[in-house]
Amino acid sequence: MMASVTATADWLEVGPGVLRLVGDPVNVNCVLVLGGECALLVDTGSTAGEGDHLLAITRAQAGDRQLLVANTHSHYDHCFGNAAFSGAEIWASAGCIADLVATGEDQRRQMASGWRGRRPEFAAALEATPIVPAGHAVERSQVLDLGGATAELIVVGPGHSDHDLVVWLPDLSTLVAGDLVEEGGPPALEDSFPLSWPDALQGLLGLGPQVVVPGHGRPVSAAFVARQARSLQALADWCRLRLGQELDPVPAPPPGWSPQAAQTALRRARDELE
Numbered sequence: 001m002m003a004s005v006t007a008t009a010d011w012l013e014v015g016p017g018v019l020r021l022v023g024d025p026v027n028v029n030c031v032l033v034l035g036g037e038c039a040l041l042v043d044t045g046s047t048a049g050e051g052d053h054l055l056a057i058t059r060a061q062a063g064d065r066q067l068l069v070a071n072t073h074s075h076y077d078h079c080f081g082n083a084a085f086s087g088a089e090i091w092a093s094a095g096c097i098a099d100l101v102a103t104g105e106d107q108r109r110q111m112a113s114g115w116r117g118r119r120p121e122f123a124a125a126l127e128a129t130p131i132v133p134a135g136h137a138v139e140r141s142q143v144l145d146l147g148g149a150t151a152e153l154i155v156v157g158p159g160h161s162d163h164d165l166v167v168w169l170p171d172l173s174t175l176v177a178g179d180l181v182e183e184g185g186p187p188a189l190e191d192s193f194p195l196s197w198p199d200a201l202q203g204l205l206g207l208g209p210q211v212v213v214p215g216h217g218r219p220v221s222a223a224f225v226a227r228q229a230r231s232l233q234a235l236a237d238w239c240r241l242r243l244g245q246e247l248d249p250v251p252a253p254p255p256g257w258s259p260q261a262a263q264t265a266l267r268r269a270r271d272e273l274e
């Protein structure tokens with residue numbers, strides 16, 4: 001049984017025993033799942049300071065439950081808050097752990113530089129945040145018993161990255177999808193595998209979710225995920241057409257995709273094929 005909860009000003013209720021927090025300033029969704037004996041926090045935010053706040057309000061909801069943490073992927077806004085959770089059991093895909101070790105310092109430097117002109121205090125917080133990879137690796141899937149409730153960590157993809165992990169809550173038909181699904185903006189393509197991403201979403205739909213919490217934005221339905229899969233499939237088809245033929249004039253990107261996004265997808269598709 002999922003625990004009953006009372007949402008605070010920080011938390012937004014997704015369903016019984018499932019809450020989400022919208023982090024600032026990146027608007028990432030951090031999701032708390034309360035079982036009878038354990039609480040699972042999915043993604044930890046962008047900085048150690050954000051992680052400290054998240055830990056405090058998580059403890060206020062979780063009480064004396066054992067705290068578990070999962071990272072959906074290695075991008076800074078989803079896992080740099082790990083620095084505040086040194087006492088917790090942190091899970092991530094094996095690929096996420098390896099990528100954070102390889103790219104964490106570069107991410108911190110690049111993101112701090114990008115934020116310095118807009119939010120100097122956030123840039124400073126990024127610069128001061130230690131990089132803390134998860135200590136427990138998921139190779140394909142891992143079932144966590146939360147006490148009367150089950151959470152399954154599933155490695156999916158490639159899609160948004162080559163190591164995406166989702167959290168499936170079968171008792172509630174609820175899926176925490178990370179950046180494989182986006183409602184708050186268009187899917188981010190910079191590190192993506194655009195030719196494979198549509199198949200990753202079809203795999204998620206095969207679970208039968210009724211509620212999907214995206215990496216950014218409001219919870220959505222399976223129908224929304226299906227529409228996003230079709231949009232990404234159109235982009236993948238456009239990339240394959242461009243890579244397979246020299247076309248003059250160059251065809252316009254599919255509806256809903258800017259020329260800049262399409263060029264990013266084309267570059268990533270070329271890398272994916274190679």
